[in-house]
Amino acid sequence: MKSLFVYILLCCALPVVAQKEIQKKIQTQFIDVDDGGVITLPEGNFHFDASLSMDGKKNVTIKGAGMDKTVLSFKGQLSGAEGIKITNGANITLQDLTVQDAKGDGVKAQLVEGITFVNVKAEWTGGASKDNGGYGLYPVQCTNVLIDRCHAVGASDAGIYVGQSKHIVVKNSKAYKNVAGIEIENSWYADVYDNEAYDNTGGILVFDLPDLIQKEGGFVRIFRNHVHDNNHINFAPKGNTVGKVPQGTGFMILATRNVEAFENKIVNNISAGTAIVSYYITENPINDKTYNPFPSNIYIHDNYYERPMVKATSKGRLGKMYKFKLRFGKKVPHILYDGIDDPAMKERNICIRNNSNATFVNIDAGNKFKNKSTDMLKHDCARPSIEPVVLSSN
Numbered sequence: 001m002k003s004l005f006v007y008i009l010l011c012c013a014l015p016v017v018a019q020k021e022i023q024k025k026i027q028t029q030f031i032d033v034d035d036g037g038v039i040t041l042p043e044g045n046f047h048f049d050a051s052l053s054m055d056g057k058k059n060v061t062i063k064g065a066g067m068d069k070t071v072l073s074f075k076g077q078l079s080g081a082e083g084i085k086i087t088n089g090a091n092i093t094l095q096d097l098t099v100q101d102a103k104g105d106g107v108k109a110q111l112v113e114g115i116t117f118v119n120v121k122a123e124w125t126g127g128a129s130k131d132n133g134g135y136g137l138y139p140v141q142c143t144n145v146l147i148d149r150c151h152a153v154g155a156s157d158a159g160i161y162v163g164q165s166k167h168i169v170v171k172n173s174k175a176y177k178n179v180a181g182i183e184i185e186n187s188w189y190a191d192v193y194d195n196e197a198y199d200n201t202g203g204i205l206v207f208d209l210p211d212l213i214q215k216e217g218g219f220v221r222i223f224r225n226h227v228h229d230n231n232h233i234n235f236a237p238k239g240n241t242v243g244k245v246p247q248g249t250g251f252m253i254l255a256t257r258n259v260e261a262f263e264n265k266i267v268n269n270i271s272a273g274t275a276i277v278s279y280y281i282t283e284n285p286i287n288d289k290t291y292n293p294f295p296s297n298i299y300i301h302d303n304y305y306e307r308p309m310v311k312a313t314s315k316g317r318l319g320k321m322y323k324f325k326l327r328f329g330k331k332v333p334h335i336l337y338d339g340i341d342d343p344a345m346k347e348r349n350i351c352i353r354n355n356s357n358a359t360f361v362n363i364d365a366g367n368k369f370k371n372k373s374t375d376m377l378k379h380d381c382a383r384p385s386i387e388p389v390v391l392s393s394n
Contacts, residue, residue: 011117014190023048030054030062037061041097043069051080053100058090062171064097067121068153075125082108082138083122090114097179099126102133106155109139121285124154128177128235130157136178140164141213144242144391146170156235157242158183159200162190164214169389170195179236180205180245181227187217191389196226201234202242202249203227203269208256209241210288218258218297221386225370226250228267235318244282248314253295255279260299266334271312271322273305273334273358276279276350283337294310294342299351299383305334305358325369326361333361333374340366351381 003043027050029039034260035058043065052072054060056136062084064070074083083102091114098121099106102257106122109115136159139145143166150173154157162168164352168190174197175181181197183205184190197203204227208216227250236243245252248271253259266273279293280284286293311328312322322328337350339362352360360376363369 005031006028019047023050024047027052033057035059040061041065041072043268045071045073047073047075048083049076049078050076051077051082051085053085053087054089054092055087056089057092060089060091062097064093066096067119068098070097071100072097072196072285073100074103077101077103081105081141084108085110086115087111092116093118095119097121098123104133105135106133106139106152107137108314110134110141111167112139112142114144115139115142117148117150118146119149121151121153122155122159123133123151124256126154128154128232130156130235130237134158135161136175138163143167145169146391150383151175151313152181153177155269156237157177157240158205161185162187165390166211167389169391173335175200175203177232179234180234181230181241181244183207184217184220185209186212188219189389190217190220191223192221193223193225196228196273198226198229200230201236201247202231202245202252204250205242205245205252205254206259207241207252207254208254208279208292210286210291215290216257216292218256219386220256220259221388222251222261223263225264225268227269230269241282241284242352244318247315248272249275249297251275252277253298254281255293255295257292257295258297258386259295260301260383262302265304267306268308270310270317271332272336273307274300274303275336276300277336278336278340278342280340281318294340294345294348295343295350296345296348297383298349298388299353300335301351301353301382302357303358307332307334314351318393326363326372335360335376337362337379339363339364339373349381349383350379351383352376352379353382
């Protein structure tokens with residue numbers, strides 16, 4: 001361990017041969033660490049041409065010297081799709097470090113029971129590009145997920161993404177310059193609060209998508225977040241669902257049920273402060289017969305809205321909808337509901353109440369936008385509060 005420490009401290013002055021030796025030694029620790037062990041990475045900038053991977057471990061902590069102090073760079077990565085990949089484990093903690101320029105995802109955790117990210121940054125340093133990795137922090141098919149005081153920058157899909165998981169807390173974090181800042185997808189029981197999402201294409205997304213192992217999600221609370229200035233050009237690779245998100249989206253609920261958004265500050269998002277839409281708005285085909293494409297039991301309340309007097313985006317398929325179909329000019333409503341009916345459900349329970357400075361529109365997308373309505377009284381209702389998420393300490 002002492003020799004590894006010396007190698008790492010001197011890495012910036014050492015030739016490529018020494019860098020490869022450091023990489024090998026750190027990867028060996030990831031593989032050989034005992035259950036209950038700690039991997040300590042000191043301050044410095046370290047370069048890797050292959051993923052760091054850990055499989056089947058329990059109660060392990062991977063700890064750096066601090067965000068922006070311990071920097072693991074994967075620029076020029078030759079093998080592996082992630083910077084760090086953690087699989088089939090339990091109670092894994094990653095803290096106090098930065099992962100940069102991974103070929104694919106920054107940090108991916110899959111099939112982990114208890115995954116914690118604290119004070120971790122995942123970023124791409126070359127600016128917005130469709131060639132950036134898809135996800136910054138990426139727990140998928142996990143249970144008891146905690147993301148606290150983390151940053152995500154430059155992801156071509158979502159900076160902080162939790163998918164097909166259960167019992168989730170995302171708090172005190174920042175996501176900026178991504179296509180989607182924070183995304184909860186096909187996941188059950190999530191609390192997303194006290195975060196800042198800005199300069200993304202879309203700030204916070206709650207999606208249910210077809211053709212996934214976990215078929216749906218819900219019981220998601222989004223509260224006390226600052227969601228502002230999410231007007232970045234969409235740079236997602238062609239074909240990605242998130243590529244449909246219009247530039248200027250603050251908060252979007254797509255096809256998810258049982259969502260409560262409250263006490264958020266949603267400011268200066270030029271297209272939609274909040275969008276509540278079915279999967280049909282994407283115009284993608286649905287081949288999954290078990291999939292429900294409609295949002296329901298949505299409660300948007302006690303939020304603050306503000307936007308500049310500018311036109312919505314005209315870029316992308318949905319941007320053209322604003323330009324050619326909706327024609328709001330500079331007076332774009334803060335809350336948008338697509339109004340597409342679900343023939344199997346008489347009452348969708350889309351409730352909107354007590355929001356400050358909020359305007360509303362039902363765009364009647366299922367009827368070719370013929371009967372747009374700004375009547376919010378039809379949605380002046382309340383829903384039972386969703387219970388807070390309690391993470392297991394086991």
